[in-house]
Amino acid sequence: MQIEPTTLTPEATYRLLSGLVVPRPIAWITTLSPSGVLNLAPFSCFTFVSNKPPLLGVNVGRKAGRRKDTGAHIHHRGEYVVHIGNSSQLNAIHESSAEHPEDVSEAELLGLATAPSETVAVPRLADAPVAMECRLSQVIGFGDTGAEFIVGEVTRFHLRDGLVRDGKVETLELDPVCRIGGPNYATLGRIVTLRQMKQTAKAAM
Numbered sequence: 001m002q003i004e005p006t007t008l009t010p011e012a013t014y015r016l017l018s019g020l021v022v023p024r025p026i027a028w029i030t031t032l033s034p035s036g037v038l039n040l041a042p043f044s045c046f047t048f049v050s051n052k053p054p055l056l057g058v059n060v061g062r063k064a065g066r067r068k069d070t071g072a073h074i075h076h077r078g079e080y081v082v083h084i085g086n087s088s089q090l091n092a093i094h095e096s097s098a099e100h101p102e103d104v105s106e107a108e109l110l111g112l113a114t115a116p117s118e119t120v121a122v123p124r125l126a127d128a129p130v131a132m133e134c135r136l137s138q139v140i141g142f143g144d145t146g147a148e149f150i151v152g153e154v155t156r157f158h159l160r161d162g163l164v165r166d167g168k169v170e171t172l173e174l175d176p177v178c179r180i181g182g183p184n185y186a187t188l189g190r191i192v193t194l195r196q197m198k199q200t201a202k203a204a205m
């Protein structure tokens with residue numbers, strides 16, 4: 001089967017790409033509205049784009065032509081917190097994607113405990129295994145839908161005790177979840193360990 005991309009609607013292209021580019025990690029993001037309401041939503045167009053400094057990138061789309069609350073709040077305050085949730089939080093991750101008016105806090109609605117951050121004013125989720133406080137670095141628009149790739153510098157890592165040993169993340173301990181297509185998710189499958197390949201310092205990112 002072949003598909004000529006220009007024959008697809010943007011919705012069909014979204015369904016195709018979001019089913020093909022899998023599994024995607026999920027950035028579970030808290031932001032603060034201009035009036036101080038804590039917003040929470042998941043985003044799976046997510047990766048890291050630099051390690052010096054540590055930069056995370058997330059693609060935030062629009063709803064009915066307007067920036068989603070997360071995007072609008074990041075533009076407004078320049079601060080946010082990216083969490084990595086685990087499988088016990090999957091339901092809350094999914095539920096937090098529901099649309100609510102800006103004055104409704106998804107974190108409060110879902111009964112999720114929060115804690116103050118250290119370097120940003122935006123609170124973090126107290127029970128997420130990972131919380132990365134971020135300061136906005138760059139916004140890059142892509143395509144015709146108004147989607148924005150938002151890049152932020154991590155200004156503090158919060159890692160649950162026991163998650164990192166000798167500088168390495170204990171992946172089973174992290175127990176991350178990922179998005180497949182639509183409302184489908186996956187947890188960690190089998191971990192396969194291969195031999196270490198030689199890399200020059202230049203080749204290592």
Ligand SMILES: Cc1cc2nc3c(=O)[nH]c(=O)nc-3n(C[C@H](O)[C@H](O)[C@H](O)COP(=O)(O)O)c2cc1C
Pocket residue numbers: 026039040041042043044045046059060061062068069070071093094096097098099100179
């Ligand atoms: C697991 C998951 C991943 C998602 N990933 C994205 C994404 O990468 N980009 C995006 O714009 N919306 C994504 N969404 C949809 C947003 O979470 C949804 O539009 C949400 O209502 C946005 O909330 P906000 O308006 O409070 O920012 C995702 C939804 C789910 C359930």
